[in-house]
Every structure is written in structure tokens, then in C-alpha cells.
Amino acid sequence: MDESIGKIKKEVSENNVVLYMKGTSSMPQCGFSSKVAGVLNYLEIEYRDINVLEDESLREGIKQFSDWPTIPQLYVKGEFVGGCDIVTEMAMTGELDKLFAEKGIGFNLEAANKIREANN
Amino acid sequence: MAIEGHEIESLIREAFPSASIKVEDLAGDGNHYSATVIAKEFQGLTRIKQHQLVYTALKGKMDGPNGVLHALALTTKPLE
Numbered sequence: 001m002d003e004s005i006g007k008i009k010k011e012v013s014e015n016n017v018v019l020y021m022k023g024t025s026s027m028p029q030c031g032f033s034s035k036v037a038g039v040l041n042y043l044e045i046e047y048r049d050i051n052v053l054e055d056e057s058l059r060e061g062i063k064q065f066s067d068w069p070t071i072p073q074l075y076v077k078g079e080f081v082g083g084c085d086i087v088t089e090m091a092m093t094g095e096l097d098k099l100f101a102e103k104g105i106g107f108n109l110e111a112a113n114k115i116r117e118a119n120n
Numbered sequence: 121m122a123i124e125g126h127e128i129e130s131l132i133r134e135a136f137p138s139a140s141i142k143v144e145d146l147a148g149d150g151n152h153y154s155a156t157v158i159a160k161e162f163q164g165l166t167r168i169k170q171h172q173l174v175y176t177a178l179k180g181k182m183d184g185p186n187g188v189l190h191a192l193a194l195t196t197k198p199l200e
Binding site: 032067068069070080081082083084085086089 | 167168171172175182191193194195
């Protein structure tokens, strides 16, 4: 288990945006993972997608690391942002793109505005 | 493995006695639910912390391969 925790720490510190998910960004294998990957893809965020289905110890390690029982899990600049519910809610309220802007992470502003308009 | 909606509600009720709790069965398979929890205990907490408190209340029902509850779409709000 320590090995996967070490791996996680390395990934979330070396990459601005990391999504631990089931499947990959282009081929998600779970509705919830697909929803979050879809939001990031739509906003044209550059992110590292990590498929937890390929490594059972990682799949359990990530839950321990964040004290969060489900997958997907989104990390921005090393900080756990949330799972599907929270990231979706943040996307709709505009909090998500605000967070990216604050952390200096590039995204498609037009796409972000479209999400906001559709939800307010 | 499955779980009943009322079981989810009573587990959350145990941790948040005065909260407003609404549990809905999303798929009829005892595995996909949504829950909306409005509780005074959430005041001042981040969304992540609020959700973590609810997951803790579920006492491992969601965890790991033997987690009986596969999907819980969770919405939490502090009681104003």
C-alpha cells in the first residue's frame, strides 16, 4: 500500500491536473468517471488520466490517500477537489473554471461560459 | 449485494439526527441511490468535508470491493 501512496504523491505533485478514474479520458469505463472526464475534455483542460482499473492497490490506495471512498477523484495542483458530484456541481456554478483560473491552469473560456449560461 | 433506501437513511439519521434527509432509488437495483442531506452540522464546512461526514456515517457500506452501495449521488447543504 505504501508504494501506491508514494506513487500518488508523486503524480499529484508533478502534474497540475490529475484525474484518477476508471478507464481513460478517451475511453472511460464508468458513468461517473466519464462525466468528470467529459467536463475536463469540454473545458479543454490538459490533465493526466490514471486508470485505477489497471492496478488494484492503486484503486484502494487512492481512497485511503484522500479519505474518499469512490472513484473518480480530481486533483488540481496537488489538492483533492472532489469526486463526480462535487466536480459536476462546481462546473455548473462556475466554481471549477474559477479554481482553474486561480491556479493558473489554461482552459477554454468560451466553453466555461457556455456551461455557466446553460445553468444560470 | 444491495442495500435498502431506508437503511441508508437511518445510517445518515444516526449521524445527523436533526437533518433533512431525502434518499431516492435511481435504478431499482439496490445499488444506485441519490441522497440529499441538509444539516446544521455542515455549517462552515467545505463540500468535501460535508460529503466525507456522510460517507463516514455510512460505515463502510461504500468501501472497497465488498462495498454494498456502488453509487450514491450525494448533495449536501448546511442548514441556514
